[in-house]
Amino acid sequence: MVTRAGAATAVAGAVVVALLSAALALYGPPLDAVLERAFSLRKAHSIKDMENTLQLVRNIIPPLSSTKHKGQDGRIGVVGGCQEYTGAPYFAAISALKVGADLSHVFCASAAAPVIKAYSPELIVHPVLDSPNAVREVEKWLPRLHALVVGPGLGRDDALLRNVQGILEASKARDIPVVIDADGLWLVAQQPALIHGYRKAVLTPNHMEFSRLYDAVLRGPMDSDDSHGSVLRLSQALGNVTVVQKGERDILSNGQQVLVCSQEGSSRRCGGQGDLLSGSLGVLVHWALLAGPEKTNGGISDLKLTIWGPEIETGVKTRAQGSCGPQTTTPTSPHLLLSPSPQVQPSPGGRVWRLLSHQAVQPPSLPEARSLHHHLRHDRRGGGGLQQALRNLSPRRPEVNRHLGRGRACV
C-alpha cells in the first residue's frame, strides 16, 4: 500500500512536470522570446529558491551511467488506440521516450496496431486490446513495466473498456502507478470504485472530462466559481488520488493540497496536447516515486519550495495554530510557497531569463539531440542552468522541437 509520503511524492512528481513542461514549452518559437513570455516574472525570488526548485527536478531524474541496462530508467506502457484514434496513443507513448524513458509500449486494438507501428520504430506495439485474452496478454507485460498510461485514444467501446477494467485491476494488484486520461476517465466516471483510494493513480481530465467525472462521483455539477475546491473535493471523493485538471491554469490536488500552475505555454488548442502530457507524466511519476520521499522532501507538503517563474499558487491546507482541523488557505502570492515557514517575500522586478542567460555558458554543440533526461543529468554535473540544457537540444531535430513545442502542459 502506498504510504502518505509515497502518494505525496506522486504529487511532487506533478510539480516536477510543471517545471519540466515549462522547459518543454520553450521549444517552438525562438527560445528567448518564449522565455520572455513564459518565464517573465512579476516578482522574482532569490536565486537560491530557483536553485531549490531546479534541484527538485534534478533530484528525480535518474542518473545516466554506463553501468545501467536497457529499460532501467523507465519502461512505460500506454493502453489505448482504436479504429478511430491512433494519434493519441502515439503522442503519449513517444512523449514518454522524449522525456527520457528507455522503452515505450502501446497496448491497442488490432486495427490500430499497424498504423501506430508505422508511426515509429521506437514504439513496441501490442495488438491485443480487443482480443478475448486482452487482460492476460497485458498482464504478462506488467512485471516489466514501471507505469501505465491508460486512455489515450481508447475510445468508448464497451468490450475494450471491460478489458481495460481488468488491466487496471491487475496493475493495482502489482502497485504499478497509473496515469488515467481521456477515455480511461470515461471508464472511471462509470466505475469510480475502480481506482478509489489507489494513491498511485493520477487522473488528467480536461475541462469536459473533469465535469463528467465530478458529476458522476459527486452527484452534481462542479462549482465553477470554486475550481480549486472542486479539484480538492473530487480527489477526496476518489480516496485522495491525484487529480490534474487541465485548463488555462492547471489545478492539481491529492486531496490534501491544491497546486495551481499558470505557466504560459502554447496558445494552440489542438488535439494531442493532453496526450503529450499524460505520456510525460507516466515517466515522471515513476521517477518521482523511484526517487522516494528523501529526494522529493517527502512530497509537496514538506517541500520548502518557492516556485520561481511560473505563477504557481497553492491553496495549501495548513493546520492553523490551535485549530482542530485543516484549513485551505486561498492563494495570495502568485508564487508557490509550499512550506509552513514564513512567506518568502518576493523581491521586486527581475526576469528569470536574465538570470538563466547570465548563468548559461555557450552550450557545447551536440551532434544530435538527446532526451531531456540526458541534458538534465548533464546539467547536474555542473553545466549551466536548465536553459543551457534546453539549448543543447539540437534545433536540427525539428521533429523533437515540434513535439516538445506542442506539448505545453503544466502539471
Ligand SMILES: NC(=O)C1=CN([C@@H]2O[C@H](COP(=O)(O)OP(=O)(O)OC[C@H]3O[C@@H](n4cnc5c(N)ncnc54)[C@H](O)[C@@H]3O)[C@@H](O)[C@H]2O)[C@@H](O)CC1
Ligand atoms: N489524434 C488522435 O488520435 C487524438 C485522439 N484523441 C482522443 O479522442 C478521444 C476523445 O477526446 P476528446 O478530448 O475529443 O473528447 P472529450 O469528450 O474530452 O471532449 C469532447 C469535446 O469537448 C470540447 N471541449 C474540450 N474542452 C472544452 C472546454 N474547455 N470547453 C468546452 N468544450 C470543450 C472539444 O471540442 C472536445 O472535442 C480520447 O480518447 C482522446 O484520447 C484526442 O486526444 C485528440 C487527438
Ligand SMILES: Nc1ncnc2c1ncn2[C@@H]1O[C@H](COP(=O)(O)OP(=O)(O)OP(=O)(O)O)[C@@H](O)[C@H]1O
Ligand atoms: N484554455 C487554455 N489556455 C492555455 N492552456 C490550456 C488551455 N486549455 C488547456 N491548456 C493546456 O493544454 C494542455 C492540454 O490540455 P487539453 O485541455 O487540450 O487536454 P486534452 O483535451 O486532454 O488534449 P487531447 O486533445 O490530447 O486529448 C493542458 O496541460 C493545459 O495546461
Ligand SMILES: [Mg+2]
Ligand atoms: Mg485528452
